[in-house]
Amino acid sequence: MSKSPAYKRILLKLSGEALMGDDNYGINRDTIDRIVGEIAEVVRLGVEVAVVIGGGNIFRGVAPGAAHMDRATADYMGMLATVMNALAIQDSMRQIGLMSRVQSALNIEQVVEPYIRGKAMRYLEEGKVVIFAAGTGNPFFTTDTAAALRGMEMNVDLVLKATKVDGVYTDDPKTHPEAMRYQRLTFDEAIIKNLKVMDATALTLCRDQKLPINVFSIFKPQALKRVVMGEDEGTMVHV
Numbered sequence: 001m002s003k004s005p006a007y008k009r010i011l012l013k014l015s016g017e018a019l020m021g022d023d024n025y026g027i028n029r030d031t032i033d034r035i036v037g038e039i040a041e042v043v044r045l046g047v048e049v050a051v052v053i054g055g056g057n058i059f060r061g062v063a064p065g066a067a068h069m070d071r072a073t074a075d076y077m078g079m080l081a082t083v084m085n086a087l088a089i090q091d092s093m094r095q096i097g098l099m100s101r102v103q104s105a106l107n108i109e110q111v112v113e114p115y116i117r118g119k120a121m122r123y124l125e126e127g128k129v130v131i132f133a134a135g136t137g138n139p140f141f142t143t144d145t146a147a148a149l150r151g152m153e154m155n156v157d158l159v160l161k162a163t164k165v166d167g168v169y170t171d172d173p174k175t176h177p178e179a180m181r182y183q184r185l186t187f188d189e190a191i192i193k194n195l196k197v198m199d200a201t202a203l204t205l206c207r208d209q210k211l212p213i214n215v216f217s218i219f220k221p222q223a224l225k226r227v228v229m230g231e232d233e234g235t236m237v238h239v
Contacts, residue, residue, distance in 0.1 A: 014052070
């Protein structure tokens, strides 16, 4: 008998940069399709998947013009960028027959649904992927914080932080080849050592609600599936 997934419901935090591939900014279609393929494989295992998406890949292209902009205005621009990314991910899912819904913390009802917790929960129970866009809907809060918040609201078992590195290391593994990967960390260790797992607000929220975080590489084939199956992949941050 095949092994069952270790988690019933997860939230995947994807940075906008993860969608760029090797490009300088924007959306790399092959990269999105590959990531969506990994998500689809996890959904086929019976795991309920929610996604929070960032917007750095799009905002990076306009960032020079926003250098002296009011912070709240720039943050709202970033939120709109996440809606664009969410639509791109949804389109890729549609093309492979994976049912999904986009919900936005900003009301843009001609384009996407507004965030409604009860509807999002029902979609997950129906096996649809729910993509949360526009962060928390408030300036001054990161999409990391949005991931922690939505993870708690959706009652997920695990938040997965998708990065370019396969876990949290004692030092930057690119410049320090001797750096060691942490297999497990407590929230307090991550905060005290300033390991930049997620921003401090997100870490504190997850710590207080005892919601574990796994940091893994979205560019490592099958890594998402390995985390969901409870294998030693990435770094687990827990209470």
